[in-house]
Amino acid sequence: MSWLINVALVLILLLATAGWVLLPWPGVLALTVLLAAWLLLTRRGGQARSVAGVGVSTLRERIGSSSVIVIGIAGVVGVLVSLLAMAEGYSETLRKTGDADTAIVMRGASASEVMSVLDRDNVTLIPQAPGIARDDKGEPIASPELVVAANLPLKDGGPDEEGSVQLRGVSQQAWAVRPQVKVIAGRKFQPGLRELLVGRGAAKQFAGLVPGREVRLGSQMWTVAGIFASGDAMESEIWADANVVADTYRRGGSRASVTVRLADSHAFDAFKQALESNPQLKVDVSTTLDYFARQSEGVTKVLRVIGITVGTIMAIGAMFGALNTMFAAVAARAREIATLRAIGFTGIPVVVAVMLETMLLALAGGIIGGLAAYLLFNGYGASTMAAGSVGKLDFELRVTPGLLWTGLKWALAIGFIGGLFPAVRAARLPVTTALRQL
Numbered sequence: 001m002s003w004l005i006n007v008a009l010v011l012i013l014l015l016a017t018a019g020w021v022l023l024p025w026p027g028v029l030a031l032t033v034l035l036a037a038w039l040l041l042t043r044r045g046g047q048a049r050s051v052a053g054v055g056v057s058t059l060r061e062r063i064g065s066s067s068v069i070v071i072g073i074a075g076v077v078g079v080l081v082s083l084l085a086m087a088e089g090y091s092e093t094l095r096k097t098g099d100a101d102t103a104i105v106m107r108g109a110s111a112s113e114v115m116s117v118l119d120r121d122n123v124t125l126i127p128q129a130p131g132i133a134r135d136d137k138g139e140p141i142a143s144p145e146l147v148v149a150a151n152l153p154l155k156d157g158g159p160d161e162e163g164s165v166q167l168r169g170v171s172q173q174a175w176a177v178r179p180q181v182k183v184i185a186g187r188k189f190q191p192g193l194r195e196l197l198v199g200r201g202a203a204k205q206f207a208g209l210v211p212g213r214e215v216r217l218g219s220q221m222w223t224v225a226g227i228f229a230s231g232d233a234m235e236s237e238i239w240a241d242a243n244v245v246a247d248t249y250r251r252g253g254s255r256a257s258v259t260v261r262l263a264d265s266h267a268f269d270a271f272k273q274a275l276e277s278n279p280q281l282k283v284d285v286s287t288t289l290d291y292f293a294r295q296s297e298g299v300t301k302v303l304r305v306i307g308i309t310v311g312t313i314m315a316i317g318a319m320f321g322a323l324n325t326m327f328a329a330v331a332a333r334a335r336e337i338a339t340l341r342a343i344g345f346t347g348i349p350v351v352v353a354v355m356l357e358t359m360l361l362a363l364a365g366g367i368i369g370g371l372a373a374y375l376l377f378n379g380y381g382a383s384t385m386a387a388g389s390v391g392k393l394d395f396e397l398r399v400t401p402g403l404l405w406t407g408l409k410w411a412l413a414i415g416f417i418g419g420l421f422p423a424v425r426a427a428r429l430p431v432t433t434a435l436r437q438l
Contacts, residue, residue, distance in 0.1 A: 126260070363415070
């Protein structure tokens with residue numbers, strides 16, 4: 001019979017954990033209200049409240065063993081939230097790069113700009129499609145662009161240590177296509193000259209990217225004209241005149257993509273239909289919002305999987321710590337629990353009381369871990385090779401309320417698992433057996 005009960009407990013544990021992970025915050029709030037009502041309005045709830053009060057009042061005497069639970073769970077939550085904050089920051093940086101009012105056109109079946117090549121005829125035809133906004137001169141706001149890889153020495157790196165940066169060749173319409181790009185130091189590059197406009201993120205990563213300085217890209221020397229900020233992934237790039245980049249890297253009249261500003265977000269369907277139905281073109285069209293969201297998916301999933309895997313491994317250790325601590329606490333309180341059972345306290349209040357004590361410690365650990373992750377890592381700068389590009393992406397970790405809520409749910413789940421078996425053991429402990437241990 002004992003093994004059947006243990007199997008049933010494991011099944012309940014699995015179902016409860018799965019349900020808890022999927023439960024939204026309104027469901028958690030409803031459960032909290034129901035538990036509070038049961039504790040306050042029912043006889044058994046009052047018994048559980050009394051037993052839990054006694055257990056909580058003795059936490060000071062068990063500060064060493066109780067801190068094992070709190071510190072272990074705080075470590076789990078801190079690591080989990082910080083790793084997920086990396087995925088959130090990476091994804092958010094790419095999401096901010098696009099919007100529904102701009103569209104990007106690439107060669108058909110190209111997953112990213114670095115895989116796309118549009119010939120001169122395509123580059124000429126695309127800006128003639130309907131739905132594109134026009135400037136004061138009546139010209140379509142469309143920027144044919146190409147991207148190439150360039151190597152530059154890293155800041156704080158060794159003498160020969162270099163990193164890859166994405167060099168984007170743009171037309172003069174690039175400023176109208178992306179009005180969020182603002183020059184914050186120096187000036188824009190001059191068309192026809194080997195001058196660079198450096199993103200703020202790239203300037204942080206690479207040495208020598210200071211207005212007025214010269215840097216070597218390939219076999220040519222280029223002058224840094226200025227630094228720009230855009231608040232998105234473009235800050236990790238270096239911009240130059242598209243014709244000069246094409247001549248330097250022998251790309252001829254081809255371009256990787258054409259980015260356009262639409263007359264409005266409703267014009268996208270007509271723009272896409274006109275291009276994809278043109279037999280002279282074999283292109284894929286998407287809003288920049290959708291394009292950069294797709295680029296973030298792969299790396300974001302990998303970072304989240306890493307975070308959850310590491311968090312799970314640490315959570316297992318924290319669970320065993322909680323189990324050992326609560327089993328010891330139950331054993332130390334065997335006389336007290338036996339006395340309560342002898343005077344009429346049933347098993348359910350004892351189970352709930354032990355669980356409440358464990359969950360309280362888990363809640364404290366979750367709050368400490370989440371707060372530590374926020375204070376240490378929110379806004380912390382990081383960089384990694386960006387999907388769909390040939391350079392590093394500079395981004396900041398983002399500890400969002402959603403991630404803090406996820407960490408808190410993990411903490412309470414660990415506390416639930418770590419307290420369930422000791423609680424059931426306390427409730428099932430025969431009164432006579434407990435009293436004989438005195």
